[in-house]
Amino acid sequence: MPHLLQRRNDLKSLRHIFTLFKKDLLLEIRQQYSFYGVLLYIAATIFVLYMALESPESNVWNGLFWVIQLFISINAVAKSFLQESRGRMLYFYSIAGPRDFVLAKLLFNSLLMLLMSLLSLALFSLFLGNPGVKAAAFVGLVLLGGWSLSLVFTFLAAIAAKAQQNAAIMAILGFPIIIPQLLLLMRLSNAAFTENANIPIATVLLLVALDAMVILLAVILFPFLWKD
Amino acid sequence: MEGLKCEPLKVNSYVLLHTSYILLRIYPFPLFLLHFFKMIAGLSLVSNGCAQKCMHKSWWKILCVVLLFYTFIAGFLMDVPRLPALSETIRNLYFHVCMWFCMMILFTASVVYAIRYLRTNKLVDDIYSRQFAAVGIVFGVLGYATGAIWMSYTWADPNNSSFQSFSAVAREPKLIGAAIALLIYFAYMVLRDSISDIDKRARITAVYNIFAYALLFPTIWIIPRILPSLHPGGQNGNPALDFKDIDNRMRMVFYPAVIAWTLLGVWITSLKIRLSLLKEKRLLQ
Numbered sequence: 001m002p003h004l005l006q007r008r009n010d011l012k013s014l015r016h017i018f019t020l021f022k023k024d025l026l027l028e029i030r031q032q033y034s035f036y037g038v039l040l041y042i043a044a045t046i047f048v049l050y051m052a053l054e055s056p057e058s059n060v061w062n063g064l065f066w067v068i069q070l071f072i073s074i075n076a077v078a079k080s081f082l083q084e085s086r087g088r089m090l091y092f093y094s095i096a097g098p099r100d101f102v103l104a105k106l107l108f109n110s111l112l113m114l115l116m117s118l119l120s121l122a123l124f125s126l127f128l129g130n131p132g133v134k135a136a137a138f139v140g141l142v143l144l145g146g147w148s149l150s151l152v153f154t155f156l157a158a159i160a161a162k163a164q165q166n167a168a169i170m171a172i173l174g175f176p177i178i179i180p181q182l183l184l185l186m187r188l189s190n191a192a193f194t195e196n197a198n199i200p201i202a203t204v205l206l207l208v209a210l211d212a213m214v215i216l217l218a219v220i221l222f223p224f225l226w227k228d
Numbered sequence: 229m230e231g232l233k234c235e236p237l238k239v240n241s242y243v244l245l246h247t248s249y250i251l252l253r254i255y256p257f258p259l260f261l262l263h264f265f266k267m268i269a270g271l272s273l274v275s276n277g278c279a280q281k282c283m284h285k286s287w288w289k290i291l292c293v294v295l296l297f298y299t300f301i302a303g304f305l306m307d308v309p310r311l312p313a314l315s316e317t318i319r320n321l322y323f324h325v326c327m328w329f330c331m332m333i334l335f336t337a338s339v340v341y342a343i344r345y346l347r348t349n350k351l352v353d354d355i356y357s358r359q360f361a362a363v364g365i366v367f368g369v370l371g372y373a374t375g376a377i378w379m380s381y382t383w384a385d386p387n388n389s390s391f392q393s394f395s396a397v398a399r400e401p402k403l404i405g406a407a408i409a410l411l412i413y414f415a416y417m418v419l420r421d422s423i424s425d426i427d428k429r430a431r432i433t434a435v436y437n438i439f440a441y442a443l444l445f446p447t448i449w450i451i452p453r454i455l456p457s458l459h460p461g462g463q464n465g466n467p468a469l470d471f472k473d474i475d476n477r478m479r480m481v482f483y484p485a486v487i488a489w490t491l492l493g494v495w496i497t498s499l500k501i502r503l504s505l506l507k508e509k510r511l512l513q
Contacts, residue, residue: 155439162432163423172418176411177440179404180447210446217442221435224346 016096020104024080028112038076042120045071050127058193065124066145066182066189069117070175073149076116077109078170080154081161098226102158102218109150117146137199138192144207145185151214152178155222162225181210283498288491295488302481309478320378322481326489327371328406334364334493335409339441342434351512352505354430357437358420359500361413363493368410375403401452408447412440426511 028035045068056064084092092101121142124130153174160170184203191197282288303322310316338360345353419436423429505512 152443159419159432159436159439162428163419169419169422172415173436173440176408176415177443179408180443180451183404183451206450210443213442213446217439221439224431224435 013097013100016100017104017107020092020096020101021108024104024108027083034079038072038116039119041075042068042072042116043123046120046123046127053128055129059190061124061128062186062189062193064128065121066186068120068124069142069145069149070178070182072116072120073113073146073153074167074170074174076112077150077153078157078160078167080105080109081157082167084161093226098223099219101226102155102222105158106151106154106215106218109154110147113146113150114143117142133195134192134199138189141185141188141192141199141204144204145181148181148185148207148211148214149178151211151218152181155214155218158218158222158225181207283502289495292488292491292495295484296492299481299485299488303485306481307477317378317381318478320374321478322485323489324371324374324378325482326485327367327374329486330489330493331364331367331371331409333490334360334367334497335413335441337494337497338364339437342437345430345434346438349427351426351430351508354434355504355508356501357434359497359504361416361437363497363500365410365413365417366496367489367493368406368413371406372410405444405448405451409444412444416440 049064049068053060118139121139153170156170156174156177159173160167163169184207188199188203188207191199299322303319308316308318338357341353341357341360345357416433416437420429420433423432
């Protein structure tokens with residue numbers, strides 16, 4: 001009997017997560033200015049880079065690409081919690097648990113960031129050329145990197161929103177935390193750019209493990225941020 | 229004027245009396261160890277009293293002073309192995325490495341109190357957490373300073389000034405880890421100042437403290453192992469400190485030095501904590 005109850009609760013929370021996710025998606029579709037805003041941000045930044053340098057070397061390309069990814073992720077993810085007004089948060093508080101809420105946000109932002117990463121990769125290759133030798137592996141790395149960035153910055157957006165601060169504090173809080181993952185990603189993509197180097201699977205798994213840890217920490221710690 | 233003249237004498241006799249009292253009182257060694265670790269790691273998650281009681285005890289402060297004297301005297305006078313490129317500068321081990329040990333222990337204590345705050349919601353724990361982080365930052369900066377001096381004699385390009393070779397040296401994986409740790413706690417302080425509501429500040433910064441620390445530590449373990457490094461340890465070894473590397477003679481000074489500096493850090497923190505407990509007295513009631 002208890003495990004049946006447990007199962008029902010699990011199903012219920014899955015449904016909650018799905019509903020909250022659908023609400024975020026609907027909001028995004030109805031208020032398209034923010035989506036196009038981020039898109040324009042990507043295009044404008046990459047165009048500026050295109051003006052500033054012509055055909056960068058692979059390590060410059062790599063460094064620039066990940067730094068741009070970092071800023072895109074801050075811009076794309078920041079509004080996820082900042083857009084929720086106090087009253088609306090109270091409403092969510094009354095209908096859903098904190099874990100469902102944060103998991104829905106993580107899911108939505110991951111998907112958003114995956115899309116943005118692919119778009120920026122396409123624009124980067126279009127304007128600045130693509131030094132990648134192993135194209136498929138590099139696309140996989142970009143997706144993994146985008147996912148890692150979105151997870152960390154989603155949780156930091158929750159902190160920044162609770163502190164009633166803007167995106168600037170998110171950058172301060174997030175940069176030191178994200179450095180190790182960026183370092184790993186840059187090393188991996190350097191391996192993808194060189195002909196003979198293998199991509200170390202252990203490092204990829206390490207990144208996945210770090211992502212899992214971020215999700216776990218978010219699920220554990222978000223309930224404390226949630227109650228006012 | 230009369231009163232002022234008398235004062236030093238009074239203090240002296242008080243100190244003498246106090247020291248002899250402490251020396252006479254034999255502290256059982258296991259209890260000493262227990263209190264030491266409880267004090268440092270804040271392991272007393274269940275009982276709140278120990279840390280506060282320990283704070284007012286004087287045996288560990290005297291121990292700290294004695295060990296610091298020992299560190300300075302033995303550290304500068306005792307024989308050290310002369311290694312190529314390092315030679316006498318190896319004595320900096322007693323100061324530089326101890327700063328990082330102390331910083332890490334203080335940050336760990338800060339996180340333990342942050343977890344405790346989330347469990348108990350007592351503002352005292354928030355004060356502990358903040359002060360441990362603040363003193364940890366000081367030790368981190370000192371670690372950087374002692375490291376910079378050491379670097380300028382060993383790693384720096386002799387044809388360049390050490391200021392110019394800094395950008396090359398700062399790529400060191402261990403320097404990256406240290407820089408991340410310091411940046412995280414600077415950000416922690418900025419976040420604290422940006423929130424005015426006391427309870428909210430305590431809760432949000434505790435959450436950030438735990439989140440950042442949990443991501444910082446894998447970094448410190450992983451990054452030195454995968455990046456090339458000039459530091460001892462490095463790619464294929466224990467990056468923190470290879471305990472087989474260090475000479476027996478040096479161990480005699482190094483371990484007491486770590487304890488001494490850590491105790492000093494805890495002592496400074498305890499003074500800061502007591503000050504802010506007095507300041508916030510009305511709030512805490």
